[in-house]
Amino acid sequence: MAASPQNPAASAPRRKVSRHRGEGQWAAGHFTPLNGNEQVKKDDDGLNVRTRIETIYSKRGFDSIDPSDLRGRMRWWGLYTQRKPGIDGGKTAVLEPEELDDSYFMLRVRIDGGALTTAQLRVIGEISQEFARGTADITDRQNIQYHWIRIEDMPEIWERLEGVGLSTVTACGDTPRVMIGSPVAGIAEDEVIDATPALEEMKRRVLNNKAYSNLPRKFKTAISGSPLLDVVHEINDIAFVGVRHPEHGPGFDVWVGGGLSTNPKLGVRLGAWVSIDEVPDVYEGVISIFRDYGYRRLRNRARLKFLVADWGAEKFRQVLEDEYLGRTLTDGPAPEQPVQQWRDHIGVHRQKDGRFYVGFAPRVGRVDGATLTKIADLAEAHGSGRVRTTVEQKMIVLDVEQDKVDSLVDGLEALDLTARPSSFRRGTMACTGIEFCKLAIVETKQRGAQLIDELERRLPDFDEPITINLNGCPNACARIQVADIGLKGQLVLNDQGEQVEGYQVHLGGALGLEAGFGRKVRGLKVTAEELPDYVERVLKRFRAERADGERFATWAARASEEALS
Numbered sequence: 062m063a064a065s066p067q068n069p070a071a072s073a074p075r076r077k078v079s080r081h082r083g084e085g086q087w088a089a090g091h092f093t094p095l096n097g098n099e100q101v102k103k104d105d106d107g108l109n110v111r112t113r114i115e116t117i118y119s120k121r122g123f124d125s126i127d128p129s130d131l132r133g134r135m136r137w138w139g140l141y142t143q144r145k146p147g148i149d150g151g152k153t154a155v156l157e158p159e160e161l162d163d164s165y166f167m168l169r170v171r172i173d174g175g176a177l178t179t180a181q182l183r184v185i186g187e188i189s190q191e192f193a194r195g196t197a198d199i200t201d202r203q204n205i206q207y208h209w210i211r212i213e214d215m216p217e218i219w220e221r222l223e224g225v226g227l228s229t230v231t232a233c234g235d236t237p238r239v240m241i242g243s244p245v246a247g248i249a250e251d252e253v254i255d256a257t258p259a260l261e262e263m264k265r266r267v268l269n270n271k272a273y274s275n276l277p278r279k280f281k282t283a284i285s286g287s288p289l290l291d292v293v294h295e296i297n298d299i300a301f302v303g304v305r306h307p308e309h310g311p312g313f314d315v316w317v318g319g320g321l322s323t324n325p326k327l328g329v330r331l332g333a334w335v336s337i338d339e340v341p342d343v344y345e346g347v348i349s350i351f352r353d354y355g356y357r358r359l360r361n362r363a364r365l366k367f368l369v370a371d372w373g374a375e376k377f378r379q380v381l382e383d384e385y386l387g388r389t390l391t392d393g394p395a396p397e398q399p400v401q402q403w404r405d406h407i408g409v410h411r412q413k414d415g416r417f418y419v420g421f422a423p424r425v426g427r428v429d430g431a432t433l434t435k436i437a438d439l440a441e442a443h444g445s446g447r448v449r450t451t452v453e454q455k456m457i458v459l460d461v462e463q464d465k466v467d468s469l470v471d472g473l474e475a476l477d478l479t480a481r482p483s484s485f486r487r488g489t490m491a492c493t494g495i496e497f498c499k500l501a502i503v504e505t506k507q508r509g510a511q512l513i514d515e516l517e518r519r520l521p522d523f524d525e526p527i528t529i530n531l532n533g534c535p536n537a538c539a540r541i542q543v544a545d546i547g548l549k550g551q552l553v554l555n556d557q558g559e560q561v562e563g564y565q566v567h568l569g570g571a572l573g574l575e576a577g578f579g580r581k582v583r584g585l586k587v588t589a590e591e592l593p594d595y596v597e598r599v600l601k602r603f604r605a606e607r608a609d610g611e612r613f614a615t616w617a618a619r620a621s622e623e624a625l626s
Contacts, residue, residue, distance in 0.1 A: 085277075085357030095358040098235070101129045102275045107137030107234050114138070115216050123164040123212055132158055137236060137274065139169040139229030140215075143208055143497040150495055150502035150562060151552055153534070161499045166210040168193070169232035170222060174242030174260050174284075175203035175450040175457075179437040181225045182448055186437065188218055189430025197433055198506075199426040201490055201539065202281075203241050203450040204232065205433075208497050230268055235276045237267045237348060241292050243285035244420075244449035244457050248412040253303035254286035254311035259340035266341055273348055277355035277363040280348055281320070284313070284340070289404040290396060290573040293452055295319050295327045296543065298365040299347045301340055302396045312336045314396055317347060317377060318369025321537035325578055326366040331378045334393020346385035350377070399573050402526035402612065405453040407487055408480055409466055417466050418459045421473045422482040425491040425509040425531075426454030435476055443469040454490045484527050485516040490540075494533040494550070501533030503550035503562040508589060515593040520600060527613055529596065531564070542578040543570040545613045546596060553586045563588040568599070568625055569617030580617060582625050599625060 085095045094100040110130050118126050126135075131142060142162040153161070170185060177185075185205050189197040192214045193207035200206050210218070222228065231237055240260055247255040263282070267273045283292040286303030294300030294316055301313035312334050319328030335343050351365045369377055382389050407420040423432075440448055440458045447459040456478075461469055470480045479486070489512065492498070494505030509531045516523070530544035541547030547570055553563030565586050567579030587595045602624045607616045617625065 086354050088353040099357050101133045106271055106274055107134040108274050110134040111138050118212050119216050136233035137231055139232030141167045143167045144499045153502050168207040168210045170205045170227055170229055171232040171239040172203050172450055173240045173264055175244045177448050179440050179446050181227055183434050183437040184221055184225045186430040186433030188221055195429040197428055197430050199450050199454045201452050201454050202239050204239055235278050237273055237280050240282040241452055243287040243291050244451045245406055250413045251288055252286050253288055256284045256286045259337050260284055262341040263344045276352050277357045289399045291404045293572050295572050295576045296321055304394055304396050306334045306393050314393055318366045320364050320366040321542055323535050325542045327576055329374045331374055332392055333390035346381045349385055405451055405455055406457055417461045418457050419469055419480050420457040421478045421480045422455050422486050423478055425506055427506050439472045483517050484523055485513045488528040489513050491531040492533050492539040503533050505531045505533045519597050541567050543572045547579050553588055555588050561588050569614040571614040582622050
């Protein structure tokens with residue numbers, strides 16, 4: 062039959078009709094799990110696994126753990142299996158999960174806002190020494206992370222942590238992760254607003270709440286009233302940044318949709334100003350949008366940043382106001398750019414009550430349980446009952462009287478925890494790396510510490526702010542894309558054609574001051590052995606070519622590829 066205007070399909074080839082499953086958004090009616098992770102979460106809420114850990118697994122041992130709990134739900138209580146020793150980076154993507162799993166766990170203790178009492182810090186240190194072979198790394202999300210944890214010890218560990226008001230709940234998993242906050246909230250002289258009451262209310266509403274324990278992926282939160290923009294707000298799913306509204310006074314500017322990993326995106330402003338009392342409602346609204354509209358079909362598109370990128374800020378704000386808040390938000394100003402590049406609170410600073418806080422730098426966040434208990438003792442001996450962790454893998458002692466500051470600084474120096482660090486020690490951080498992480502390809506912690514020592518020896522007078530971030534794989538836990546020098550671990554070929562550990566180099570990333578992602582120079586990779594030579598060479602060229610007052614990131618953006626090689 063010939064085709065006609067009334068029947069144009071008569072001569073057209075037949076096409077297979079398939080049912081489009083969408084992106085797995087609950088709000089669109091797509092409740093059928095579209096991948097194994099979603100099925101595991103539907104089968105049982107991750108929060109329920111604690112009962113099995115306490116009543117079954119801790120009594121029967123590692124081999125009794127159900128695989129869906131082992132590699133899934135146990136994350137809801139801060140537990141990941143760690144990497145089996147002796148497996149090189151070339152096998153990371155080749156072996157099956159059960160071949161990579163050790164019978165020991167990483168355990169993450171959430172420290173919302175980085176706030177700890179010295180009593181809490183002492184318990185963290187004691188647990189490290191008794192149950193974690195001394196491990197206790199400070200993460201770049203203000204947590205403390207243990208390794209070598211046995212499942213048999215978890216009931217005792219939880220009892221001790223919770224006895225001092227600490228928790229591991231939703232420290233991992235597709236959940237509301239730790240809420241990072243300014244480590245000087247409530248004490249800094251220049252603070253726009255103290256965000257502590259809002260942070261505490263957000264925690265009260267969502268932690269241990271099954272309404273928010275099945276999200277498409279992890280959900281990262283930041284809130285700070287500091288003008289230094291000290292919580293890397295641009296790379297969180299939601300962030301509240303302290304601002305002063307010309308009519309309403311101090312409050313918060315709302316950002317959504319930031320995140321790094323293999324598809325990095327900077328967060329966007331909603332253009333809304335919210336009072337401190339409104340923050341928890343807006344927080345619940347945004348996390349509910351993520352739960353209901355977030356993409357659940359593909360894990361690599363399940364972060365909020367993809368929904369925000371597709372919708373745009375205007376639609377996102379409209380849905381938030383219309384469907385979740387039932388009211389219009391107030392338009393507001395953007396935060397001002399910080400006046401200084403270092404935003405880590407290192408050194409001695411006056412508090413608004415006349416006392417002082419002292420920020421100090423471990424090496425790439427690596428400490429141990431014995432050191433943490435000594436920090437608690439040292440802080441108390443100098444009149445302080447409070448310490449804080451930072452998003453730069455550093456720590457701060459609060460509430461020190463002026464006449465005790467020098468003695469505290471000296472005591473920290475004796476522990477190799479300097480309050481007067483070099484630019485290299487101050488600005489270098491590293492993820493967990495191949496020592497314990499199943500995703501890692503290369504070593505990071507030890508290499509970062511060695512790099513600090515080499516650069517201090519080779520460039521003793523270098524005093525410019527510089528950030529050097531080492532990551533063991535492409536997932537950017539150490540924020541490589543937004544560092545001055547970001548180093549992404551991978552296997553590379555050396556001069557002899559041998560495959561060795563090395564790094565792809567990102568140059569000129571930044572947050573706060575003209576935020577943006579680092580530049581990749583075509584083919585620029587360095588072996589681990591060449592790393593100190595390479596960084597020294599680039600920093601010398603920066604000093605030789607920079608304009609007056611020019612930051613490294615600005616120079617790297619305009620420098621020739623030859624200068625960066």
